[in-house]
Amino acid sequence: MVSKIFEVLLEIFEHNRNVLKEKGWIVSSENSYEWWDGLKSAEEIIISAILVQMSRWEIVKSKVEEMRNKGLTDFYRLYNATEQELYDILKGINFYKTKVKRLINISKIIINLGSIDKFYDRKLLLSIDGIGEETADSILLFAGHKPNFPPSEYGRRVLSRVLGINIMKKNEVKTLVEENLERNVYEYKLLHAGIVTVGRAFCFIKNPKCEDCILKNVCKYHLEKIHRDTK
Incomplete structure (x- = not known):
């Protein structure tokens, strides 16, 4: 039933x-990233999944687009950015300083894994600060397909x-x-x-x-x- x-x-x-x-x-198609309001990559979905917590989607999307334009949706570039550089972009999002630290930590994890595909592990995701079950499954479904x-x-x-x-x-x-x-x-x-x-x-x-x-x-x-x- x-x-x-x-x-x-x-x-x-x-x-x-x-x-x-x-x-x-x-x-969109099964393996498209555009389900999330036209986002362009798995990286953008992962970043958005952290930023959207307790925040309005419309604001988050504009911030991700700004990060994209500055090359900061690439995790290598994101990890090497300064916290202040990211604060200046993400100010206006709730708890933005905490979320900057979380994004840098996720960037480090993905770089150390050597492949974003290895990031799509539910047990791993749930072990990361700032990722609960809803965020983990959203990342797995929409970024990892x-x-x-x-x-x-x-x-x-x-x-x-x-x-x-x-x-x-x-x-x-x-x-x-x-x-x-x-x-x-x-x-x-x-x-x-x-x-x-x-x-x-x-x-x-x-x-x-x-x-x-x-x-x-x-x-x-x-x-x-x-x-x-x-x-």
Whole structure:
């Protein structure tokens, strides 16, 4: 049952690419980096995954573009940059000084590994300061093109309402998806992008915009609300 609903969600998200794009998700090929609002490389996604924590995506994207223009999305250049140089670029992002230190540390790790491909190891990622499960799985999926579904608060809220079940922890979202949907990179990317879009655009904690939501026809929360209102 759950697997069939996921298939329906994927069809809806596929047909609403324009809505996803408005929220910064560009539906692309399986191995494209452009899913993250047109970013150009794995390095840019890894950097963004650190910077976006507790920060607005629009600001992060502009900062990454500035880093790109200065050659600082290359990890060798990034590692050899001074902290002050990076502070000057990233000022305006929440906790930017801490994030600069984390980016320099990640650059060092990747350089020592000798290959960015060796960085795509979940156990390794979770051992690095500043990388939790959502960030680790986002890096694995969108930078490394590995079929790991990122747990998120948006996922917990949206899927709880759509499925009509009480998902208590966001980590349960990862388990639910990976047990009910074939491990397919494209589908994982599309499902995550769609769920986050719905969470950002419609599925608010309070006063969700159900009537405007692209999932309203399959969402148990909305359908049950209609039923209650028509009694």
